[in-house]
Amino acid sequence: MKQRGIRGAITIESNAIKDVEIAVKDLISEIKKQNNYNDSDISHVIFTLTKDINCIYPAKIAREIFESWKYVPMVCFNEMDIEGSLKKCLRILIVINTDCEQNEIRHVYLKGAGKLREDLNKNENTNSGF
Numbered sequence: 001m002k003q004r005g006i007r008g009a010i011t012i013e014s015n016a017i018k019d020v021e022i023a024v025k026d027l028i029s030e031i032k033k034q035n036n037y038n039d040s041d042i043s044h045v046i047f048t049l050t051k052d053i054n055c056i057y058p059a060k061i062a063r064e065i066f067e068s069w070k071y072v073p074m075v076c077f078n079e080m081d082i083e084g085s086l087k088k089c090l091r092i093l094i095v096i097n098t099d100c101e102q103n104e105i106r107h108v109y110l111k112g113a114g115k116l117r118e119d120l121n122k123n124e125n126t127n128s129g130f
Contacts, residue, residue, distance in 0.1 A: 001097050003043055004105050006031055009091040011112035017056045023090050024061040027110060031094060034106040039068035043095040048079040050089045058090060089113055 010027045013019040032039075047058040059074035079091060089112070109116050 001099060003095055004098050004100055004102065006035055006094045006096065006105055006107060007092070007117070008094070008108040008110075009089055009113035009116055010110040011086065012053055012088045012090055014088070015053050015055050020053065020056050020058060020090070021061050021065070024058045025065050027090065027092060027108065028062060028066065028094075030110060031092070031106075031108045034108055035096075035100075037096050037098060039066065039072070041096045041098060042069070042072050043097055044073040045069075045075075045095070046093040047074065047076045048091045049076065050079050050085070050087055051081050052088055053090065058092075086112065086116065089116075 008027050008031045010023045012023045045059070045062070047062075049058065057076045059076050062069050062072075062074065079085075079089065091113075107117060
């Protein structure tokens with residue numbers, strides 16, 4: 001079995017706990033839907049946030065929303081603050097144990113984050129109201 005990374009990102013309406021909760025739930029739910037893995041296959045998760053989102057740790061939210069994530073190792077970091085980069089953005093890297101090949105992984109970019117990796121984004125809901 002191999003380890004594969006699933007990337008995803010979503011823009012967040014505001015630096016409010018409720019908005020971050022919605023973004024975390026929507027992004028993780030869509031990644032799971034498109035990749036059909038078991039939570040027990042998750043090796044670890046890395047979250048990054050742009051510096052304008054600092055009201056709560058997304059890992060805390062993930063543990064509260066997804067009961068099966070209780071023991072998943074997660075860390076949260078600030079995204080590099082590059083001039084002209086996308087603001088109010090949550091990014092995630094979910095590393096799973098799988099037999100899938102790299103090209104079978106579906107990366108998910110929602111809302112304004114759809115423009116980050118158009119070459120990888122196979123999500124038909126890129127600019128949806130998720």
